[in-house]
Amino acid sequence: MPEVNTPLGGLLDGPPRVVTAGVELFETTLAAQGVEVVPVDWRPPVDGLAEEVARIVADPRTEEANRTALERITAAEPRWVGITTAREAVGIETGQFLHAGPPITWERASGPLRGALIGAMLYEGMAETPEEAERLGASGTLELAPCHSQAAVGPMAGVVSPSMPMFAVENGAFGNTAYCTLNEGLGKVLRYGAYAPEVIERLRWMQEVLGPAMDAAVRQVDSLDLRAMIVQAIQMGDELHNRNRAASALFVREVVPPLLEAGIDPSDLADVVRFINGNEHFFLNLGMPAAKSSLDPARDLPGCSVIVAMARNGTDFGIQVSGTGDRWFTAPASVPDGLYLGDYGYDDANPDIGDSTIMETGGIGGFVMAAAPAIVRFVGGQAADALDATREMYGITLGEHPHFQIPILEFRGSPVGIDVTRVVRTGTVPAVNTGIAGKVAGTGQVGAGLVTPPMEVFTQAVRALAASAESGR
Amino acid sequence: MPEVNTPLGGLLDGPPRVVTAGVELFETTLAAQGVEVVPVDWRPPVDGLAEEVARIVADPRTEEANRTALERITAAEPRWVGITTAREAVGIETGQFLHAGPPITWERASGPLRGALIGAMLYEGMAETPEEAERLGASGTLELAPCHSQAAVGPMAGVVSPSMPMFAVENGAFGNTAYCTLNEGLGKVLRYGAYAPEVIERLRWMQEVLGPAMDAAVRQVDSLDLRAMIVQAIQMGDELHNRNRAASALFVREVVPPLLEAGIDPSDLADVVRFINGNEHFFLNLGMPAAKSSLDPARDLPGCSVIVAMARNGTDFGIQVSGTGDRWFTAPASVPDGLYLGDYGYDDANPDIGDSTIMETGGIGGFVMAAAPAIVRFVGGQAADALDATREMYGITLGEHPHFQIPILEFRGSPVGIDVTRVVRTGTVPAVNTGIAGKVAGTGQVGAGLVTPPMEVFTQAVRALAASAESGR
Numbered sequence: 001m002p003e004v005n006t007p008l009g010g011l012l013d014g015p016p017r018v019v020t021a022g023v024e025l026f027e028t029t030l031a032a033q034g035v036e037v038v039p040v041d042w043r044p045p046v047d048g049l050a051e052e053v054a055r056i057v058a059d060p061r062t063e064e065a066n067r068t069a070l071e072r073i074t075a076a077e078p079r080w081v082g083i084t085t086a087r088e089a090v091g092i093e094t095g096q097f098l099h100a101g102p103p104i105t106w107e108r109a110s111g112p113l114r115g116a117l118i119g120a121m122l123y124e125g126m127a128e129t130p131e132e133a134e135r136l137g138a139s140g141t142l143e144l145a146p147c148h149s150q151a152a153v154g155p156m157a158g159v160v161s162p163s164m165p166m167f168a169v170e171n172g173a174f175g176n177t178a179y180c181t182l183n184e185g186l187g188k189v190l191r192y193g194a195y196a197p198e199v200i201e202r203l204r205w206m207q208e209v210l211g212p213a214m215d216a217a218v219r220q221v222d223s224l225d226l227r228a229m230i231v232q233a234i235q236m237g238d239e240l241h242n243r244n245r246a247a248s249a250l251f252v253r254e255v256v257p258p259l260l261e262a263g264i265d266p267s268d269l270a271d272v273v274r275f276i277n278g279n280e281h282f283f284l285n286l287g288m289p290a291a292k293s294s295l296d297p298a299r300d301l302p303g304c305s306v307i308v309a310m311a312r313n314g315t316d317f318g319i320q321v322s323g324t325g326d327r328w329f330t331a332p333a334s335v336p337d338g339l340y341l342g343d344y345g346y347d348d349a350n351p352d353i354g355d356s357t358i359m360e361t362g363g364i365g366g367f368v369m370a371a372a373p374a375i376v377r378f379v380g381g382q383a384a385d386a387l388d389a390t391r392e393m394y395g396i397t398l399g400e401h402p403h404f405q406i407p408i409l410e411f412r413g414s415p416v417g418i419d420v421t422r423v424v425r426t427g428t429v430p431a432v433n434t435g436i437a438g439k440v441a442g443t444g445q446v447g448a449g450l451v452t453p454p455m456e457v458f459t460q461a462v463r464a465l466a467a468s469a470e471s472g473r
Numbered sequence: 474m475p476e477v478n479t480p481l482g483g484l485l486d487g488p489p490r491v492v493t494a495g496v497e498l499f500e501t502t503l504a505a506q507g508v509e510v511v512p513v514d515w516r517p518p519v520d521g522l523a524e525e526v527a528r529i530v531a532d533p534r535t536e537e538a539n540r541t542a543l544e545r546i547t548a549a550e551p552r553w554v555g556i557t558t559a560r561e562a563v564g565i566e567t568g569q570f571l572h573a574g575p576p577i578t579w580e581r582a583s584g585p586l587r588g589a590l591i592g593a594m595l596y597e598g599m600a601e602t603p604e605e606a607e608r609l610g611a612s613g614t615l616e617l618a619p620c621h622s623q624a625a626v627g628p629m630a631g632v633v634s635p636s637m638p639m640f641a642v643e644n645g646a647f648g649n650t651a652y653c654t655l656n657e658g659l660g661k662v663l664r665y666g667a668y669a670p671e672v673i674e675r676l677r678w679m680q681e682v683l684g685p686a687m688d689a690a691v692r693q694v695d696s697l698d699l700r701a702m703i704v705q706a707i708q709m710g711d712e713l714h715n716r717n718r719a720a721s722a723l724f725v726r727e728v729v730p731p732l733l734e735a736g737i738d739p740s741d742l743a744d745v746v747r748f749i750n751g752n753e754h755f756f757l758n759l760g761m762p763a764a765k766s767s768l769d770p771a772r773d774l775p776g777c778s779v780i781v782a783m784a785r786n787g788t789d790f791g792i793q794v795s796g797t798g799d800r801w802f803t804a805p806a807s808v809p810d811g812l813y814l815g816d817y818g819y820d821d822a823n824p825d826i827g828d829s830t831i832m833e834t835g836g837i838g839g840f841v842m843a844a845a846p847a848i849v850r851f852v853g854g855q856a857a858d859a860l861d862a863t864r865e866m867y868g869i870t871l872g873e874h875p876h877f878q879i880p881i882l883e884f885r886g887s888p889v890g891i892d893v894t895r896v897v898r899t900g901t902v903p904a905v906n907t908g909i910a911g912k913v914a915g916t917g918q919v920g921a922g923l924v925t926p927p928m929e930v931f932t933q934a935v936r937a938l939a940a941s942a943e944s945g946r
Contacts, residue, residue, distance in 0.1 A: 235847040236719050237709045237880070246709050249722035253750050256729055260743045270733045277726050373880035374708040383883050407710070407846035408881060410856050 049459060052466035053421050059469040061303030062323075069298035069306040069322055070398045070417040073362065076294030077172035079223040080286055083215035087162040089179045090150035094124060096143040100158025100355040101313025102328040103146055106137045110314035110350050115193025115441025116157035117142065122195060123203045124161050130195060146328075148309050148320070151296065152179040153288045153355040156191035156437055157314065164203070165211030169226060169289035171297065178293035182206055182214070183285040185278065191354075192437045192444040213264050213272045220258035226290040229254070229283070230364065231403050234414070239372035240287045241356055241365030242379060242433050242448050247283035252276060288355065291362035298322050305465055306398065307418040310361050310430065310453065314353035314437070317454055321420050321461045323468065329461045331454035336436050338449010339380045350439035352451045357432055363401045363416025366431035366450070367393045371406040371414075379433045379449050389431040390415065396422040396430065420465065423458045522932060525939035526894050532942040534776030535796075542771035542779040542795055543871045543890040546835065549767030550645035552696040553759055556688035560635040562652045563623035567597060569616040573631025573828040574786025575801040576619055579610045583787030583823050588666025588914025589630035590615065595668060596676045597634050603668060619801075621782050621793070624769065625652040626761045626828040629664035629910055630787065637676070638684030642699060642762035644770065651766035655679055655687070656758040658751065664827075665910045665917040686737050686745045693731035699763040702727070702756070703837065704876050707887070712845035713760045714829055714838030715852060715906050715921050720756035725749055761828065764835035771795055778938055779871065780891040783834050783903065783926065787826035787910070790927055794893050794934045796941065802934045804927035809909050811922010812853045823912035825924045830905055836874045836889025839904035839923070840866045844879045844887075852906045852922050862904040863888065869895040869903065893938065896931040 056062055086092055097120055099113060106114065118133040121142075127133035136142065147154045154160055166179040184202060188194035218224060229250045236246035256273060264272070276282050295308050304322035311318055318330040333351035340346070359365030369375060370390035373383035390406065393415035400413030418430055429452060436447040529535055559565055570593055572586060579587065591606040594615075600606035609615065620627045627633055639652040657675060661667035691697060702723045709719035729746060737745070749755050768781050777795035784791055791803040806824035813819070832838030842848060843863035846856035863879065866888035873886030891903055902925060909920040 232718070235710055245705070246719060246722070249719070249726055252726050252729070253722055256725070257743065257747050257750060260739075260746060266733075270730065273733060274730050277730060376880075377884075383880050407849075407856050411850075 049424050049462055052462050053425055055466040055469045056303075056305055056421050056462065058471075059303045061470060062305060065301040065304035065323065066306055066398055066417070066419065069301055069304050072174065072297040073294055073306075073417055074399065074401050074403070075173045076227070076297070078169050078226045078290035078293045079172050080167060080218060080226055081170045081177075081223045082168045082218055083165050083211045084168050084179070085162065086160045086164045086166050086179075086181075089166045089168060090152050090160065092150075092160070092162050094126065094162055095141065096145070096162070098145055098147045098150060098152055098154065098158065098160035099313060100147060100154045100156065100353060101311040102316050102318030102330045104144065104313045104315055106140065106142060106144070108315050110353065111439045111441040111443075112193030112350050112353060112437040113157045113159070113314045115195055116159035116190050118441065119190045119193075119195030119199055119203075120159045120161040123200050124163060146311070146313075147355055148311060149326070150179075151177065151292070153292045153311075153358050154181060154191070155183070155284060155288065155356045156354040156435065157193055158355050159190060163207055165207055165214075167286055167289055169286065169293050170223070171293040174297040176293055176296050178289035178296065180285045180289040180292075182210060183279060183282050185275070186281070186445065188442070188444050193441045194444050195442060209268050210272055210275060213259065213262070213268060214255070216262035216264060217255050217258040220261050224251075224254055226286055227403060230287060230290060231405070233283075234364075234368055234371045234404055235407055237372050237374055239359075239365055239368045239375055239433070240283070241359040242435065243372050243375045244283040244287065245280045247287060248276075248280050251283050251286065284356065287364070288358050291358045291364060294362050295358065300325055303469065305419050305421045307361055307420055307461075310357040310432070311355045312352040312357065314350055317352060317457055319420070319453075319457045319461060321465060324461065324464050327464065329457045329464070331456035331460075334452060334454065336434055336447075336449040336451040337380070338436060338447050339378065340436070340447035341445065344438070344446035348438050348440075348443070348446045350437040352434060353437050354434065356434060360430050360432050361418065363397070363404060363414040366433045367397075367416070368404060368406060368414045369431065369433065370409055373408075375433065381450070392428055393431055395426050396428050420458050420461045424462045427455070429453045429455060429458065522897050522935055525935050526898055528939040528942045529776075529778055529894050529935065531944075532776045534943060535778060538774040538777035538796065539779055539871055539890070539892065542774055542777050545647070545770040546767055546779075546890055547872065547874050547876070548646045549700070549770070551642050551699045551763035551766045552645050553640060553691060553699055554643045554650075554696045555641045555691055556638050556684045557641050557652070558635065559633045559637045559639050559652075559654075562639045562641060563625050563633065565623075565633070565635050567599065567635055568614065569618070569635070571618055571620040571623060571625055571627065571631065571633035572786060573620060573627045573629065573826060574784040575789050575791030575803045577617065577786045577788055579613065579615060579617070581788050583826065584912045584914040584916075585666030585823050585826060585910040586630045586632070586787045588668055589632035589663050591914065592663045592666075592668030592672055592676075593632045593634040596673050597636060619784070619786075620828055621765075621784060622799070623652075624650065624765070626765045626784075626831050627654060627664070628656070628757060628761065628829045629827040629908065630666055631828050632663060636680055638680055638687075640759055640762055642759065642766050643696070644766040647770040649766055649769050651762035651769065653758045653762040653765075655683060656752060656755045658748070659754070659918065661915070661917050666914045667917050668915060682741050683745055683748060686732065686735070686741060687728070689735035689737060690728050690731040693734050697724075697727055699759055700876060703760060703763065704878070706756075707837075707841055707844045707877055708880055710845050710847055712838055712841045712848055712906070713756070714832040715908065716845050716848045717756040717760065718753045720760065721753050724756050724759065757829065760837070761831050764831045764837060767835050768831065773798055776942065778892050778894045780834055780893055780934075783830040783905070784828045785825040785830065787823055790825060790930055792893070792926075792930045792934060794938060797934065797937050800937065802930045802937070804929035804933075807925060807927065809907055809920075809922040809924040810853070811909060811920050812851065813909070813920035814918065817911070817919035821911050821913075821916070821919045823910040825907060826910050827907065829907060833903050833905050834891065836870070836877060836887040839906045840870075840889070841877060841879060841887045842904065842906065843882055846881075848906065854923070865901055866904055868899050869901050893931050893934045897935045900928070902926045902928060902931070
């Protein structure tokens with residue numbers, strides 16, 4: 001029989017292959033008759049959005065735009081190229097601050113975000129006391145903007161003020177740069193809303209000693225390949241959001257030799273090495289701008305349904321989608337479900353906060369939990385849950401990352417390129433694991449766990465994308 | 474019904490519990506009738522050794538001795554305490570050499586062992602040229618002894634000469650110390666039988682610069698906890714025999730701060746850091762004496778069937794068992810089955826060589842491959858094989874290590890305490906993964922893979938242990 005070049009050509013040439021969805025009985029009955037069955041995990045789209053999803057899928061631009069987005073995200077070559085100040089990097093002046101998550105005002109800001117802003121005002125010399133800073137905040141004169149609006153990302157409160165040193169991470173494949181402050185370590189730190197004198201003193205040391213030393217080190221070697229470190233760290237049990245132990249150790253290995261050769265004052269050198277060394281999350285603030293710089297080239301593609309940012313400000317959870325530009329889709333952030341430190345418990349926890357969900361957006365973090373089963377001792381659950389989390393994410397993503405391979409899944413690439421229509425169609429939200437901030441300003445970290453993003457942000461995005469969809473034919 | 478204090482008391486009080494072995498039909502039939510079934514993986518003992526095995530099991534000393542051995546091995550607290558010279562550490566003088574594996578003569582020595590001995594003679598100034606050294610070797614005047622006879626271990630050829638610096642690793646729980654030379658890095662190195670001028674020059678630099686620097690560093694902190702590093706590295710994808718990436722990175726993190734504070738000449742310091750940093754196997758030479766120091770307290774327990782050493786000299790594979798003292802049971806070593814570097818192949822490979830099987834003996838290496846699925850890219854096979862290798866080892870070991878936990882197996886402890894009677898009863902030999910040396914002296918490493926220890930060494934040991942067994946009652 002000759003091949004027929006119609007969409008139905010060949011349908012009846014061979015034995016039937018059946019795709020089953022829903023009721024399992026269909027699948028098992030067919031399989032018992034020797035029919036090849038391909039079960040798919042299909043559920044009706046949530047919230048009656050079948051029409052919107054159909055309109056996006058029928059948009060003639062979508063398939064190509066999504067392919068382009070996936071190609072750009074996975075072709076990224078993030079490299080650490082230097083240290084710069086926030087003033088230079090993201091163009092902010094005294095009185096202007098960046099913060100994590102979607103836009104927010106002082107009035108709606110949660111405890112940790114207000115605490116971090118108070119600390120940043122003290123650090124910048126805008127106020128002498130926390131009370132004075134708080135009055136200034138409440139006066140409505142501070143200018144606040146999301147980190148994401150300035151090619152930056154910030155963990156937890158994510159507050160950036162003009163004098164802070166920032167990592168500059170360049171995406172070698174596309175030439176764009178992303179920025180992030182340096183990690184302060186654990187305990188009482190600004191990003192968890194603490195603003196005690198020791199916090200401000202540490203920020204000044206970071207500005208005066210750590211930042212210049214790190215910059216001198218990277219200048220010795222021109223740049224450091226962050227993708228290579230992420231690739232290795234995933235094979236060493238990190239998921240690079242809550243577990244950065246391997247990546248931080250690999251970073252120490254890379255940075256110590258150039259630090260030794262950079263002509264730094266010996267006593268500063270010992271302090272710098274001890275500081276970096278003493279912090280297993282030091283790499284997080286490099287991993288985040290690495291992911292941000294990888295995702296930014298996938299922005300603003302008309303018709304594209306790929307999520308390019310997920311971020312929380314401690315009050316709202318927000319996402320941005322390539323095809324809808326800089327628009328944020330937001331809903332109330334929930335409190336993560338996890339394990340608490342010491343005597344802390346659920347009642348001490350702030351709702352979800354931070355730009356660190358950029359890791360999951362880039363196919364890392366919760367999406368590679370299968371590679372990091374030890375993380376369950378930190379966020380709760382069983383090792384099997386870590387495997388399941390990754391496996392489930394293949395259902396809402398466009399592809400597999402060619403470099404971020406997961407050994408235990410026989411080196412399958414990590415699920416990457418979250419398609420907002422697949423989230424809505426399957427009812428599966430992105431798997432996110434995160435640190436938990438205390439809700440009272442100045443408390444610090446109270447735990448770590450898994451968070452369930454609100455489905456509403458995805459349905460809003462689908463409605464907006466559908467409204468801008470072009471007609472299929 | 475009152476409890477009856479006889480061995481059969483209670484047997485008929487409750488529903489039957491049946492242990493099944495062999496034909497699966499028994500198990501499934503009983504299970505179908507609701508009977509609780511405990512299937513065990515039982516095969517008839519290999520080689521007609523049922524009587525010998527029975528005699529060992531009936532020895533009234535064995536159960537208690539095995540329990541003691543397991544307790545001692547798992548209670549070990551190996552710490553790196555200093556650098557010493559081989560002359561001091563293992564009491565050898567010019568003309569005396571230690572080597573890997575069971576005892577051997579120059580005549581029976583393989584290419585890499587002869588090459589390493591030639592290199593050591595050049596390094597010690599016993600000969601001016603390789604030819605002269607070879608004649609000296611062939612003259613039969615060298616005194617050779619196994620590393621294991623002097624509380625030492627050596628990777629690959631494992632040659633130790635008097636001037637070499639050695640790591641001293643103390644088992645804090647028992648006070649005994651084990652020794653190992655420092656890792657030379659990759660490429661042309663003595664342990665793979667290379668003896669070119671660059672090899673000898675590197676050995677001198679290790680003696681004059683690296684050794685003293687490392688000693689000065691550890692003196693700053695008194696000692697470094699190796700068990701803690703091994704515990705962490707297993708959770709970071711190392712199995713610590715062929716994959717030491719995490720452990721080496723963790724070691725760099727620990728050793729660099731005291732190195733900076735040890736008052737070392739700055740240019741030497743940079744060289745030392747670069748050398749340690751540039752070698753992902755640097756930790757192997759600390760992991761090996763850590764395992765050796767953990768196993769030695771389990772030696773010489775009458776009736777004990779636990780293997781306390783497995784080692785190869787490139788010609789023979791040998792084991793030592795606690796209950797039979799220092800006696801070696803040997804058989805010809807086989808060529809590992811694995812992946813080859815560059816253009817090398819099976820025909821270039823030397824039979825199995827090195828004391829590094831001390832890792833498997835201590836419940837690490839091939840026994841924790843499930844924790845290190847990325848290793849299959851280096852030794853061959855699939856990630857699933859790595860899981861299987863570990864699972865199978867539970868069948869020949871006495872217990873699970875309380876500290877060496879494997880996250881992907883829901884934090885189950887590594888299989889530890891190899892019982893030679895279980896090896897013979899089950900026909901399962903220890904899973905070993907190893908580097909592969911070129912068979913021509915001076916070639917270096919040609920690959921890495923899995924090796925099958927010869928069953929004969931285990932049957933010999935069982936015969937010897939049975940011959941010394943005391944009667945049951």
